[in-house]
Amino acid sequence: MAGLEDLYREIILDHYRSPRNRGELDVPPAHKVEGFNPLCGDEVTVYLIVDPATDTVTDIKINGQGCSISQASTSMMSAAVKGKTVDEARALIRAFKALMSIHESKLEGESDGSDLAADLDGVRLGDLEALQGVVKFPVRIKCATLAWNTLQQALDEAGQ
């Protein structure tokens, strides 16, 4: 039986109590994408600016309301992708989903059991690994991935 401390690591509670990059950005130049988790009512808004010259996430702000896992994950996501290139951010999304046992290779039916290693592919998750405990609480995985799915949509829209 997984304990609460597996789910609510101190760093997660810290991001929940003091979210990073909270606020709004002017649209445009920012792209604004809202994500919802219909099960919990979690809401996440991501404001994203990608500099086309360097293909870099130059600024990101987040907003929303929801459970500690969804809001902490959003805060941690914003801290992790700010200043990264779009490719690096996408690799982080892939790696984070792999951490949540959501493997893109598996979705495509090519799983050979080494999914986590394949999807991580040298990406360092750092603090984000604190969210790994969420996997033991399956109904909360969607809370943790909401921010990342929203980021993915924001990157897609920014790239259009």
Next chain:
Amino acid sequence: MSPWGRDPLDIASVKADFPLLSATQDGKPLVYLDSASSAQKPTYVLDAMEKAYRSQYANVHRGVYRMAEATTAEFERARANVARFIGARDAREVVFTRNATEAINLVAYSWARANLRAGDAVVLTHMEHHANVVPWHILAAERDIELRWIPLTDDYQLDLTDLDRLLDGARLLGVGAMSNVLGTINDVTRLTTAAHAHDALVVVDACQYVPHVATDVHEWDADFVAFSAHKMCGPSGIGALWARAELLEAMPPFMGGGEMIREVRLDGFTTNEIPWKFEAGTPAIVEAIGFGAAVEYLECLGMDAVRDHEMRVTRYALDELSNAFGDSITIYGPRDTSVRGGAVSFLLDGIHAHDVSQVLDEDAVCVRAGHHCAKPLMRILGVPATTRASFYVYNDETDVDALVVALGKTQQFFAP
């Protein structure tokens, strides 16, 4: 074990009727406070269903052999039980459905599509469950029907100030008899009187009411009443729609198939009599028998005793939650237990409902967290979700105490 022949208000013995309530989780006794979502089942119901499967099972309304006849008789006896339980005078007015949701959809697809035209209005309330919202959204989009809404007062009751204006031009009023979020008991009789004065019919979502309060559909003067077995100690997979016989007679069938027909030819069909006209296909036979047994169990306890007990536990819960958490708890629902049931929704300051539920689970305290399938209401309350503890006849003050202790731990855990 038969529920007969003992003091119905002996809650320790009521608890003992429910095998799952003596279960433990990580060595801690289970504190089940999610009966508004689905109730636990007493041995009496489990035995009735097992007996049906083990010793007397066949399809109903088909075979001429004795066991088929006996199973049919049990199935129809269950229907008679359900009819008696809600004060219906004629068992033919009870249609078995999958659940209350399907019962309301039956009204929407059969009665409403035969009777409502573009420009007609359907009146609903701000506290409806999605089951009494979405079928009408679907119809409204299809037929250009106007949906109107009865708002709430500050103390979480229906604000009937503009009722007559809202009912002007309405063909149907849909109302939950008891809110699954707020616990509010609505004055159905007053609403049916007003609606009928405007020639509008009334569909009552009685899912949260029938399990907890003695129900009389004629006292309500309702037209359609929907409820589910699984919230009243019966099995999942079966519910009922009660409607006045002349309404059911006039309504077109809902689903087509076996059982609902009188005659089928290559060029058409004629329908069976009510209620079977609305029961296409092999029904949930054993679930119906379990439903009938659940009714017998509750009748034995006595619905007035059930209601009295739940009022007492709810009063205790409202008091204890306020005493323990003061300004750091917001309770969404009336404080007066005479106008409310045992569904108690609340928020602890700064802690999301899902986090509360997660920490409570560590103490084996089972509560619901989320929007409770009432998103319009959540939006009106201005909250994304609430935690809901809901009490039934097998809960008592010790369950409330366990909830308060576990909530105290939750507050400590998330303390800044």
